[in-house]
Each structure stands twice: as C-alpha cells, then as structure tokens.
Amino acid sequence: MRTRISRGLAAALAVSALSLTAACGGGEKKDDAAKSGTDKPAAGATTSAAPTSAAPAASLTDAQMKAALLELKDLPSGWKVTKHADSPSAYKTDKPACKGFTDMMGSGDVPGATKGPSADFALGNNDSEINEQVVSFTGTGAADYLKQLSSALDTCGDMTVEADGQKMKLSAKKRTAPQGTEEALAFTLGLEVAPGMTIEPNFVFARQGNGVVRFMLLADAAGKKDFDSLAKKATDKFAKAAQG
DSSP states (O other), X not given: OHHHHHHHHHHHHHHHHHHHHHHTTSXXXXXXXXXXXXXXXXXXXXXXXXXXXXXXXXXXXXXXXHHHSOOGGGSOTTEEEOOOOOOOSOEEESOGGGGGGTTTTTTXXXXXXXXXXXEEEEETTTTEEEEEEEEEESTTHHHHHHHHHHHHHXXXXXXXXXXXXXXXXXXXEEEOXXXXXXXXXXXXXXXXXXXXXXXXXXXXXXXXXXXEEEEEEEEOTTGGGGHHHHHHHHHHHHHHHHHO
C-alpha cells in the first residue's frame, strides 16, 4: 500500500493543480477574470453565488488563509504532518480542447489568484494522505473559478495525459459536496499511473467569499469512507476563517 500511495500521490497532486489551471482559463493573465460559462451546475455543488449587482468580495488576508487550513489537532488520532513529493514538470493531453488542463500541471500556481499556504498529512504507514491548499482571488474570480472547474470536469473528465513519456488515463466523476460554504464541488479522479495500477483520490473545492480551498484525500478502500467527514471538517474551518 505504501508503494502505491507514494507513486500515486505526486500524480494526484499534479492533477489537482491541473484542475485549478483549467478552472482559471489556462494561460490567462493574472488579473483577468475568467469568463463564466452557461453549463448547468453539477449535482452536489451549491450555487448560492452573490448577485452580479453585489460588490465583489474582498480577497482573503494572509491571516485568514493560514487559519483556513486544517491542523494536526483537527484530525483524528493517527495522523501526522508530512510533505508530498514534487510532481513531474511537463504534461500533454490527447484532447486539444483540454490543453488548459496541462499548461501548468504540477506547478501548484493558480493564474489570477494569490496562493496561500498548504497542509499535508499522512495516516499510519501512509495508508491515507491529505493535501490541502487555499487561494484567494480578486473581483469575481473565485465564483468564476468554481464555475469553470465544473465545466472543465464535464468536458475533460475522460482523457489521457502524458508526463515525461509516460501516458496515464484520467477520468473524473462528480460526487456530492459538503454543505456549509457558498459553493462547493466534489469529485473522484481515476488516474492510471501504470498498467493495472489506478489511484482514485477524492477532491472537494469550496468557495467562501473570494477564497477557495482545495482538499484532497488519497486512501485505500478502507480509508475512503472517511472522506465526507474529513472534507466537511476542512470546509467548515475554511468557511469560518474566510468569514472572520
């Protein structure tokens, strides 16, 4: 199990960074707001975005972004602080329409947003791993971001990515997101990191005001049952910090 997790975590994290990039329009300039699509919202995603006539939400402060992350004391016993491995630097896709998924895959940077701190935890002998990242936008960037991510999942949820000559099949399936934030989107990725070896990390992206948190759990079959409770704990803490 430890070998499978160790090999898969970098790829899974790279895909989460890739999803962020796709949601923000790939190579757009930092201060450009992503354009909203007309796709229907995904099942499980809240849609209580502020009316367009309302003033844009303020960006999160450094203190708010730090307070938004889980700490070891927030987790059940057995978890420990860790750090994920670096991901490969170059990715390609066989679907030109999904190029935004691969342009900055693995960097962890989010075009148009200020990157806040991240948190990493492992359970036992790396039987389960958590990665959490918080970012802050300006203008209507955060709301646009969640809408773009939902659309990207609909369009590019079944594709092949290539990293350093290795091809990996990728699929995405939306799932019910935790409630308690202004918007949330959850999904499971299926990533074939080697023939016959597929990892399935679960993700939730949640928005409160102009902040967004990304929470990922990579676990074996037994550990996956904890995703909903851990994701709820993560999004609740994020929402409280963003409102503080």
